[in-house]
Amino acid sequence: MSYRSVLKVLAFLLLVTAACLLLPALVSALYGDPDWPYFLAAAGLGGLVGGLVLLTVRYAPELRVREGFAVVSFGWLVVGLLGAMPYWLSGQIPSLIDAVFESISGFTTTGATILVDIESRTHGTLFWRSLTHWLGGMGIVLLALAILPLLGVGGMQLFRAEVPGPVAERLTPRIRQTAKLLWAVYFLLTALEVIALMIAGMGPFDAVCHSFATMATGGFSNHNQSVGGYSSPAVEWIVIVFMFLAGANFSLHYLALTGRVKVYAKDEEFRFYGSIILVCTALIATTLWHISFYPTAAATVRHTLFQVVSIITTTGFGTADYLLWPPVAHAILLILMAVGGCAGSTGGGVKVMRVFILLRHAKSELKKMLHPRGVYTLWFNNRAMSPALLTNVLGFFLLYLLVYLVGVVILTLGGLDLVTSVGATAATLGNIGPGLGLVGPASNYSSLVGWEKMLLVLFMLIGRLEIFTVLVLFLPEAWRRS
């Protein structure tokens, strides 16, 4: 591990975050809120630390695969810590642990909050919460489509061939090229949602904040009742559509924008993603309709679809308290929390692509029983999967499950009830936000104690960075000097 190379990138990330902190300072000043100096102070802190580090490690070797894991993991952590500063300095979130929770929840696009009364916060704070989502979401798309394929993380190699560019040990040139394309798509979709929400009657400030949170599949809202607080079916439908888009592979959006709209219909992951949403919505809506939970069929379908899309894309916006729904809704939503969005989207979880591959593998093993000497090849989007790639995806899934189970055991060991523990672990590891029990959609994470919050922050990072990226740093070998 070359520490200097890692430090150099971290310093660079701090400088970028410091620059971004100027935006909420501006918003705060424009709205006449008193807390703009704290954003400037945090920006100054980031600039100072980042600048000093850059000055001391001016010459560092080129990044290699090994450093990639450390850069990504510590990058998210360091940026998250700097992002917590304005909350804490301004007293908007008096506890440092809570401030870090809120900030990392933002950057990991989880959207779990410890704020009890969101509406009483300053514009700067609300804007910064949403901006952390948006920046984190952009980072994730870049990570999934440009960086992780090179690091070889669980199935992401499947996208290696999608975007042209040299595949080499040196990471930088490839990333720059991909980044530009994806920024454009991400920016465009966000702008479209802002316009749509404003046409539907939402004010510009809320429209921007919610669009940031939607496109990042984050889930922070400016309303105590989340998107449901606007009591506007039009707003809900718009958010459904953009959540759905944000949960799909961004390279598909890029190809579609260049005229190749058929890519959606051809992509196996996208088709499976759509099918899961349809089937789950049908199951839950039928049950709700059966017990006359909502007065009209339209409301039943809208609320169900909203919640299903919100959970599978790991956004976590709410229009309804799904804990009041019948148990089958809890079972399905809990499963969807683990499924997550498509690979190369801003969504978290295991990813639809991996679930698809796992199911196909299970079916092929079943068929092998009848023809033990047959040769079976797994196909994904008309390309044969190598056995190495398959075992990598299986390894990813097992590690995900392992972290999940260990998380539930630790939280229950600390005294939380089983349903809350399962819900909190699922919701943070999958980067959803609201869970079950005490951390359900009508509640928040403020009732948890300090170490529980820190553990959940770790789960947010592990889940967000595709498990391997963080866990590999727990291997002593990762730290050996090269």
Added chain:
Amino acid sequence: MSYRSVLKVLAFLLLVTAACLLLPALVSALYGDPDWPYFLAAAGLGGLVGGLVLLTVRYAPELRVREGFAVVSFGWLVVGLLGAMPYWLSGQIPSLIDAVFESISGFTTTGATILVDIESRTHGTLFWRSLTHWLGGMGIVLLALAILPLLGVGGMQLFRAEVPGPVAERLTPRIRQTAKLLWAVYFLLTALEVIALMIAGMGPFDAVCHSFATMATGGFSNHNQSVGGYSSPAVEWIVIVFMFLAGANFSLHYLALTGRVKVYAKDEEFRFYGSIILVCTALIATTLWHISFYPTAAATVRHTLFQVVSIITTTGFGTADYLLWPPVAHAILLILMAVGGCAGSTGGGVKVMRVFILLRHAKSELKKMLHPRGVYTLWFNNRAMSPALLTNVLGFFLLYLLVYLVGVVILTLGGLDLVTSVGATAATLGNIGPGLGLVGPASNYSSLVGWEKMLLVLFMLIGRLEIFTVLVLFLPEAWRRS
């Protein structure tokens, strides 16, 4: 699929079961209960049907791998249906569905019961319940160590080399040889437990019934309060020891009895099995001790160890209502329900061996991240695992999880609460018996409706017969004429 070959074996199994039904008839007559004619009637029915089928399909081709799946799956089903007859005919269990549930729960060594007041049942009924366990348990050891390795079911091939004999498409010669050795071990351990329990003060009838249920890791008890009803620490310790032995690989016991006692220490699965029990017992006992749940340290350790061993071996005996324990106990016991006993034991679940292999695989994939070009071989008991075997084990695990999740969704869709649905699915698929919620250890399955009971019967069979064996019959290809 050669239907005649399958029918021939099923008929043979019916005749064997009919012969076994003479035993409870004898017990019933000896104790002067009025229900002995019903056992004779059931025996007569089985003899008649089995005999008629054998007469009509006297000439059938030799069994091949393909028929193996049908023989095993339908074998357990047909035997279970015949076994339900005496319960139903005698009116001891008036509902046919309940009678089938109790019988298949017995033969699959699940031990889930629909009986509310067990102690008021006749001796014949109680003896038959326990005998179904014992017969089923024997069948399972045979299945795991002799039949499944030839069928290639998820990892069982690892045992192919353990017992000498020809590996061929023809199943019969190999099975006969292995069967004799294992019968001897099984019989000997059962006899030892009967003697030990009688020395500890249990009456001979109860000692025999509980030994049958222990060695089969079944869990039916003659007491409404299960083993806890005897209020005897000695009885509990004896049952702990024999549950532990029943949950270990029977080929180890065979080798140990021939003088090679070191095999236990050398076997990686056995060591892992012991470690899981120790760690889980320590975690739960510490928590219980911390809240002073039991007055003495001895009682705390005994009750915890009993429950941990009872659940991981999938026996399901109880000395305590673990639903009253703190949430961490529920979380750990729920995980242990899925882990199950060792491969080649009478225990159900995923099996310790597979969990061990899955964990080792996950770790190896993590290491691969750092050395993408390294070559990794998985070892199990000093033998290299082929990649094909590994993907087979992974496929097994995925199918297990899939059935589990589908089960929970169907049960919640029917209106059961989430915890009961999870508990009931885990407890039947893993062949444990008691679950969580409405079907917890202080309760039983009588409150469920007909279709729920039938679904759980299906899970018992799927789980018991190592998933693949039953699921493969759902493939249309399995039914093609050869």
